[in-house]
Amino acid sequence: MCGITGFWQPSxxxxxAPAMDAMVQNMMAxxxxxxxxxxxxxxxxxTGLALGHLRLAIVDLSPAGHQPMVSHSGRxxxxxxxxxxxxxxxxxxxxxxxxxxxxxxxxxxxxxLAGIDAWGLEPTLRRSVGMFALALWxxxxxxxxxxxxxxxxxxxxxxxxxxxxxxxxxFGSELKALRCxxxxxxxxxxxxxxxxxxxxNVGEDRAIYEGLAKVRPGQIVTISDSKRDHIGTSxxxxxxxxxxxxxxxxxxxxxAVDGLEAVLERAVSEQMMAxxxxxxxxxxxxxxxTVVALMQKLSSRPVHTFSIGFNEARYNEAEHARAVAKHLGxxxxxxxxxxxxxxxxxxxxxxxxxEPHADSSQIPTFLVSELARRHVTVSxxxxxxxxxxxxxxxxxxxAKLRQKLASAPLAARRAVARGVRGLxxxxxxxxxxxxxxxxxxxxxxxxRAHRLANYARQGTLEELHRTMVSVWRFPExxxxxxxxxxxxxxxxxxxxxxxxxxxxxxxxxxxxYMVDDILAKVDRATMAVALESRAPLLDHRVAEYAWSxxxxxxxxxxTGKWVLRQxxxxxVPKAMVERPKMGFEVPIGPWLRGPLxxxxxxxxxxxxxxxxxxxxxxxxxxxxxxHQSGQFNWGAxxxxxxxxxxxxxxxxxxx
Numbered sequence: 001m002c003g004i005t006g007f008w009q010p011s012x013x014x015x016x017a018p019a020m021d022a023m024v025q026n027m028m029a030x031x032x033x034x035x036x037x038x039x040x041x042x043x044x045x046x047t048g049l050a051l052g053h054l055r056l057a058i059v060d061l062s063p064a065g066h067q068p069m070v071s072h073s074g075r076x077x078x079x080x081x082x083x084x085x086x087x088x089x090x091x092x093x094x095x096x097x098x099x100x101x102x103x104x105x106x107x108x109x110x111x112x113l114a115g116i117d118a119w120g121l122e123p124t125l126r127r128s129v130g131m132f133a134l135a136l137w138x139x140x141x142x143x144x145x146x147x148x149x150x151x152x153x154x155x156x157x158x159x160x161x162x163x164x165x166x167x168x169x170x171f172g173s174e175l176k177a178l179r180c181x182x183x184x185x186x187x188x189x190x191x192x193x194x195x196x197x198x199x200x201n202v203g204e205d206r207a208i209y210e211g212l213a214k215v216r217p218g219q220i221v222t223i224s225d226s227k228r229d230h231i232g233t234s235x236x237x238x239x240x241x242x243x244x245x246x247x248x249x250x251x252x253x254x255x256a257v258d259g260l261e262a263v264l265e266r267a268v269s270e271q272m273m274a275x276x277x278x279x280x281x282x283x284x285x286x287x288x289x290t291v292v293a294l295m296q297k298l299s300s301r302p303v304h305t306f307s308i309g310f311n312e313a314r315y316n317e318a319e320h321a322r323a324v325a326k327h328l329g330x331x332x333x334x335x336x337x338x339x340x341x342x343x344x345x346x347x348x349x350x351x352x353x354x355e356p357h358a359d360s361s362q363i364p365t366f367l368v369s370e371l372a373r374r375h376v377t378v379s380x381x382x383x384x385x386x387x388x389x390x391x392x393x394x395x396x397x398x399a400k401l402r403q404k405l406a407s408a409p410l411a412a413r414r415a416v417a418r419g420v421r422g423l424x425x426x427x428x429x430x431x432x433x434x435x436x437x438x439x440x441x442x443x444x445x446x447x448r449a450h451r452l453a454n455y456a457r458q459g460t461l462e463e464l465h466r467t468m469v470s471v472w473r474f475p476e477x478x479x480x481x482x483x484x485x486x487x488x489x490x491x492x493x494x495x496x497x498x499x500x501x502x503x504x505x506x507x508x509x510x511x512x513y514m515v516d517d518i519l520a521k522v523d524r525a526t527m528a529v530a531l532e533s534r535a536p537l538l539d540h541r542v543a544e545y546a547w548s549x550x551x552x553x554x555x556x557x558x559t560g561k562w563v564l565r566q567x568x569x570x571x572v573p574k575a576m577v578e579r580p581k582m583g584f585e586v587p588i589g590p591w592l593r594g595p596l597x598x599x600x601x602x603x604x605x606x607x608x609x610x611x612x613x614x615x616x617x618x619x620x621x622x623x624x625x626x627h628q629s630g631q632f633n634w635g636a637x638x639x640x641x642x643x644x645x646x647x648x649x650x651x652x653x654x655x
Contacts, residue, residue, distance in 0.1 A: 002034055002035040002053060002054055002055050002056050002067070002080070002081040002082075002173075003028070003031040003032075003033075003034030003035050003053070003054040003081060003172075003173045003174070003177070003527070004051075004052065004053055004054075004079040004080065004081045004133065004134070004135055004156075004171075004172065004173050005024065005027045005028055005030075005031060005051075005052045005079075005171065005172035005173065005177040005178070006024060006027070006049070006050050006051040006052055006079065006135055006170075006171055006172070007023065007024065007027070007048075007049075007050055007168045007169060007170050007171070007181055007183075008047070008048055008049045008050075008144055008168065008169040008223070009048040009166070009167070009168040009169075009183070010047070010048050010167075010225070010228060011048065011164075011165040011166070011167070016045045017043055017045045020043040020045060020048070020050045021041055021043055021050070023050065023181065023182070024041045024043065024050040024051070024052040025041060025052065026180045026181075027052055027172060027177040027178070027180045027181055028041065028052040028053075028054055028177070029180070030174070030176040030177045030179065030180045031054060031172065031173055031174050031176060031177045032054055033527060033528055033529075033530060034054050034056065034081070034173060034174075034527045034530065035053070035054025035055040035056045035530070036054075036056065036530050037055050037056055037057040037061075038054075038055045038057070038066060039052070039053065039054050039055065040052075040053050040055070040066055040067055040068055041053070041068065042068035042070075042077055044137075044139070047142060047225065049137055049144065051068045051077060051079045051135060051137065052068075052079065052177075053067035053068055053079040053080075055067060056377070056530050056532060057275075057276070058083065058274050058275065058276055058377065058378060058532055059083065059106070059107055059108055059273065059274065059275055061275050061276070062105055064104045064105020064106070064107060064110070065105055065106075065107035065109060065110070067079050067080065067109055069109050069110065069113060070113075071113040071114070071116065071117045072101035072102070072113070072114065072117060073117045074139070075117065075138065075139055075140050076113055076116055076117065076136055076137065076138060076139070077136070077137040077139065078109065078112065078113050078116075078134060078135070078136050078137075079134065079135050080109050080112060080132055080133075080134040080135075081132060081133045081134070081154055081156075081173055082130055082131045082132025082133060082134070082149065082153075082154050083108060083130050083131060083132070083271075083273075083532070083534070084108040084111060084112060084128050084129065084130040084132065085129050085130050085267075085270035085271055085273060085539075086127075086128065086129040086130070086270060087108035087111040087112070087128075087130075090111050090114075090115055090124075090127060090128065091103075091111055091114075093127070094111075094114055094115065094118055097118070099114070099117075099118040100114065101114050101117070108130075112124065112128070112134075115127065115128075116136065121136060121145055121147070121220065122220060122234070122236045125147060125220070125236045125237075126236050126237070129270065129539060129540065129541070130149060131149040131151070131153035131154050131534070131535075131538070132147075132148070132149045132154055133146075133147070133148050133149070133154040133155060133156035133173060133215065134146070134147050134156075135156075135171055141224065142224060142225035142226070143222060143223070143224040143225070144169070144222070144223050144224075145220055145221070145222050146158055146171055146215050146220070146221040146222075147215065147219065147220045147221070147236075148215040148216065148217055148218070148219055149217065149218070150217055150218045150237040150239070150540045150543075151217055151218075151239070151384070151514075151515070151519070151535075151538040151540065151543065152216070152217030152218075152514075152515035152519055153519050153523070153535060153538060154173070154523065155173055155174065155214065155520065155523055156171065156172070156173060156214065156215040157170075157171060157172055157173075157174070157175055157178060157207055157212055157213070157214055157215075158170065158171040158212065158213060158214075158215065158221060159171075159178075159207070159209075159211045159212035159213050160211060161178070161181070161183040161184050161185050161211055161212070162182070162183030162184075162185065166182065166183050167183065168181060168183040169223060169228075170183065170184065170212075173527075174354045174524075175207065175208070175209065175212070175354050175355055176351075176354050178212065179651070185209070185210065185211060186209060186651075187209060187210040187211070188208060188209060188210075188614075188648070189202075189206075189207075189208060189209065189210055190479055190481055190482035190483075190614070191206075191482050191483050191484070191485045192206065192207070192208040192209075192356075193208075193356070193479050193482060193614060193615075193644055194475050194476060194479045194482040194483075194484060194485075195485070196208075196356045196357075196358060196640050196643065196644050197471065197472040197475035197478055197479065197637070197640045197641065197644075198470050198471060198472055198475045198484075199469065199470065199471065199512075199513075199516070199517070200357065200358035200359050200471055200517060200636075200640055200643075201355075201356070201357050201358065201359070201516045201517050201520060202355055202356065202516070203487065203488075203512055203515075203516035204216065204487050204488060204512065204515075204516065206485065206487075207355065208355050208356060216233075216235075217237075217239060217511075217515055218235050218236060218237035218238055218239065219233055219234070219235050219236075220233070220234050220235075220236060221233050222234075237540060239494075239507075239510060239511050239543075240494035240495060240507075240511065241495075242540075242543065242544055242547055243494070243497075243499070243503075243506075243507040243510065243511075243547045244494065244495045244496060244497030244498075244499060244507070245497065245547070246497070246498065247498070247547075247548055247549070247550060248548055250549070250550045250553075251549075253553070253566075256549055256553050256563050257563055257566040257567055259545060260542075260545060260546075260549075260563050260564065260567055261567045261570070263539075263541055263542050263545045264290070264294060264536065264537070264542060264567065265294050265297070265298070266539075266541070267536040267537075267539035267541065267542050268291060268294040268295055268298060268380070268536045269298050270539075271380055271534045271536050271539070272295060272298060272299070272380075274377070274378045276376075276377035276378060277304070277375065277376040277377055277378070278304075278376055278377070278378040278379070278380070279303060279304035279305060279306060279372060279375060279376040279378070279379050279380075280292050280295055280303060280304070280305050280306070280330075280379055280380040280381070281305070281306055281307070281368060281372065281379055281380070281381045281382070281533075282305040282306065282307050282321045282324065282325055282330070282332070283307060283317045283320070283321055283382070284307070284317050284318075284319075284320030284321035284322075284323065284324045284577065285317070285320075285382065285577065286382075286385060286391070286561050286564060286565055286568055286577060287382025287383070287384070287385030287386070287391070287537060287561075287564070288321075288381060288382035289324050289382075289568055289572055289577055290382065290385070290537075290564060290567055290568045290571075291380055291381070291382050291536055291537070292305055292324070292325075292328060292330060292380075293328055293568060293571035293572060294536075294571075295380065296328045296329060296330060297571070302329055302330050302331040303328075303330045303331065304330070304331045304332075304333070304375055304376055305321070305325050305330040305331070305332045305333070306332075306333050306334070306335075306368055306371050306372040306375070306379065307321035307322070307325075307332070307333075307334045307335075307368065308334065308335055308336075308337055308364050308367050308368040308371065309334050309335065309336040309337070310336065310337065310364075311336060311338065318334045318336065320576075320577075320579070321334065322334060323576055324572060324576060324577065327572055327573070327576060328571065328572070333371065333375065335367070335368075335371045337364070337367055339591075339595065341367065342363050342364065342367070342586060343591070343595055343596065345363045345366055345367065346363070346596065346599070347646075348366075349362060349363070349643065349646065350643070350646045350647040350649070350650035350651070351650055352366060352524050352525065352528045353520075353521075353524045353643075353647075354524060355520075355647070356640075356643045356644045356647045357517075357520060357521060357524070357643060358471070358636075358639050358640040358642075358643040358644075359517050359518075359521055360585075360586045360588045360636070360639055361521070361585065361586065362521050362524075362525060363586055364586060365521055365522060365525040366525040366528065366529075369525045369526045369528070369529050369531050369533070370529050372531055373529040373530065373531040376531075377530075377531065377532060378531070378532045378533075378534060379526070379531060379532070379533055379534070380533075380534045380535070380536060381522065381533055381534070381535050382535070382537060383514075383518055383519065383522060383533075383535040383537065383538060384514065384535050384537035384538040384542075384543075385537050385561060385564060386509075386514075386560075386561075387506055387509045387510040387513070387514045388506070388510065388537060388538075388542070388543055388546040388547075388554075389546060389554050389560065389561040389562075389563065389564045390502055390503075390506055390551075390554040390555040390560035390561055390562075391560045391561050392505075392509070392560070393560075394468055394505075395502045395505050395506065395555060395560060396502070396555065396558055396560070397468075398461070398464055398465060398468060398501070398502075398505060399501045399502055401455060401456075401464065402461055402464065402501060405456060410457075410459050413456045413457055414456075414457045416453070416456065417453040417454065417456045417457040418457075420449055420450065420452075420453035421450050421453050421454070423446075424446070425444070425446035425447045425449070425450050425631075425632065426446060426626075426629075426631040426632070427446065428445060428446030428449050428450075429444040429445050429446030429447070429631055430446075430631075431446075432445045432446065432449075433445055438633075442633060443632075443633050444631060444632060444633060446631075447632050447633065451473075454467055454473055455467055455468065461501055461504060461505075462489070462490075462493055462504070462508070465489070465504075465505050465508055466489045466490060469489070469509075469512075469513060471636050471637055471640055472637050472640065477616065477619050478615055478616050478619045478620060478623075478641070479614065479615060479616070480616050487512075488508065488511055488512050489508060489512060493508075494507060494508070494511060499551075500551035502551055502554070502555045503551045503554070506554070510543075519535075522535075549563060565577075587635075588635040588636065588638075588639050589627070589633045589634075589635025589636075590635075591635075592627060592635055592638055592639075593627070593628060593630070597628075600624075600638065600642055601624075603642055603645040603646060603649070604620050604621075604624060604638075604641060604642065604645060606618075606620075606621050609621075612648070614644070614648075615641060615644075620641055623637060623638060624638065
C-alpha cells in the first residue's frame with residue numbers, strides 16, 4: 001500500500017525540472033504516512049508532468065519495486081497504490097504469449113507495466129485481481145490515465161485548478177496532497193457540506209472542493225495533451241451492470257455453499273501474499289470470522305488476529321472475538337480501550353480523514369488499526385459482507401415496512417405522517433416513555449415516532465432507502481443556499497433489473513455507503529498508521545458470485561448472509577457467532593452532553609457559525625439545545641456538523 005500524487009501543468013514552469021521536483025515533493029510530504037519505506041518522483045519538464053510515490057513495501061521489498069516505474073519499452077511511467085493479487089498468473093500468461101520482458105524484480109508494479117506494454121491498460125485491468133489506484137503516463141501519446149479498483153477500496157482525487165499559465169491538473173490519494181500545490185483553489189462546495197449532513201460523507205464521484213472529483217470504482221479517467229479540457233471516462237467493470245445482470249439457474253443449497261467457499265478460499269489465499277508480517281481484524285462476527293477461518297485453514301502457523309474491546313458490555317465484541325480466535329487457534333491480541341482513549345482520537349480526526357467524514361466508528365477503526373500495526377504490516381478484514389450478502393437489519397425492516405404499507409394509499413399515509421409529525425416529539429416522549437423506555441444512547445420514543453412517520457410518507461422502495469440512510473432528513477434547512485446534487489440514491493438510480501427488494505437495497509449500499517463510508521473510513525484509518533488493509537470479500541469474483549445467487553440464499557426468513565453463514569458454520573460452531581449485529585458503535589450522543597460538550601460548543605458557537613456563513617446558526621443551535629435537554633438524541637446529526645467544523649478549522653478553509 002502506498003500513496004500517489006502528481007500534477008500536469010501544460011504551461012512550462014519557470015525553473016524547469018528542479019521546480020517541478022520541488023513542487024511534487026511538497027505534495028508527497030503531505031501524504032508521507034501512506035508510504036514510510038521509500039519515496040520517489042519523476043518529472044518531464046517538456047510536458048509539465050510530474051509523478052510522486054510514497055511506498056509501503058509489501059511485495060518485493062528490494063529497490064526493484066521502487067516507483068515511479070518506467071515500463072521496459074520506455075513508453076509508460078506508472079505510480080500505483082495497491083496490490084495485484086494474481087500478478088504471478090499475469091506473468092505466466094505473458095510468458096506463454098512470448099511477451100514477458102527480462103524481469104528486473106518480483107513486484108506487481110512491474111507486472112502491471114509489462115501487461116500494459118503487451119495488452120494495453122484496460123485489458124490489463126480486466127485481467128487483474130486486486131485493489132488499487134494508479135496514474136499512468138503515456139509518453140508517446142501524451143495521455144494521462146487514472147484508474148481505480150472495481151470495488152473502490154483505494155481512493156484517487158483529481159481535477160483542474162488555477163487559471164492562466166498556472167492552471168494545473170492535480171491528482172492524489174488524499175486531498176491534503178492537492179492542497180500543497182500552488183494552483184490549488186480550496187473553494188468548499190456548499191452542496192458537499194449538505195451531503196455530509198445527509199450521509200456523513202461526500203459521495204460517489206464528488207469531492208468537498210469545487211473543481212475536484214473522485215475516480216469512481218472500476219473507472220478509467222483519461223486526459224490528453226491534445227484535448228486538455230476534455231476529461232474522458234469509461235468503466236472496465238461496472239457494479240451496476242454486474243449486480244443487475246440476469247441470474248443463471250439457481251444452484252442447490254449445497255452447491256451454493258460449496259461454490260462460495262471455493263471462491264472465497266481462493267481470494268483469501270491470494271490476499272495472504274506478502275513479504276511482510278500479516279494478520280487479520282477479528283470482531284467475532286460473521287464476516288471477519290469467515291475470513292479468519294479460511295486464513296487459518298490455509299496457514300501452517302497461527303494467524304495473528306486483533307480486536308478492540310470496550311468496558312461497556314453493549315459496545316463490546318472482544319469476548320466474542322476471543323472465543324472465535326481460541327476455537328480457530330489464532331494468535332490473538334485484543335486491547336481494551338477506555339472512553340478517554342476514544343476521546344483522545346477526536347482531535348486527530350480532521351487530519352486523518354482529510355475530507356469531512358462523520359461515521360463515528362472511525363474512532364475505534366483507527367484504534368484497532370493502530371493496534372494491528374504494532375505487530376503486522378498487512379491485515380485482512382471482513383469488509384463487504386453486509387452489502388454483498390445482506391447483513392444489515394434495515395433490509396428486512398424496509399421490506400416488511402413496504403409490505404405493510406402497500407395496502408394504504410400514499411396520500412393517506414402522508415396525511416397520517418403529517419399528523420404524527422404535527423405532535424411535538426418531546427410531548428410524545430413524555431407520554432410514551434413509561435411504555436417504551438429509551439436505551440442508552442438511542443432515540444427517545446417521540447423522536448423515533450417522527451422518524452417512522454417520515455418512512456411512511458415515502459412512495460417508493462428507493463425513496464424509503466434514501467430516507468433510512470439519511471442522517472439529517474432535511475439537511476437543506478441547516479445549509480442555506482446548498483443544492484442537493486442527487487446521484488445514485490435519487491435521480492441517477494442504477495438499473496434494477498430483476499433484483500428483489502432486499503437485493504435492490506444491497507446494490508444501492510454497495511455502490512454508495514460501502515465505498516464512500518466504509519472503505520473510505522478503513523483506508524484513512526489504516527494508512528494513517530501505514531497499515532495495509534485487504535478485504536477478501538471484495539474480490540470481484542466473490543462479488544460476481546454473490547450477485548449470481550438468488551435473493552433467498554442471501555436473505556432467508558429473517559436472517560441475512562444465509563449462504564455466508566453456512567460457509568462459516570463448517571469451521572465455527574453456530575452458537576459461537578449467532579448473535580445480534582453490533583458494529584463499532586460509540587456513544588456520541590452521551591459524549592456530547594459530557595466530555596465532548598465544551599469542544600463541540602466552541603465549534604458550533606452561534607456567533608462563529610454566523611461569521612463563517614456555512615450553517616444556519618439558529619437551526620444548529622436549536623438542535624444542540626434539544627440534544628442537551630435529553631429529550632432528543634441528535635448525536636449523529638451533530639457529529640456531522642462537528643466533523644465539518646473541525647475539518648474547516650484544521651484546513652483553514654471556509655465556504
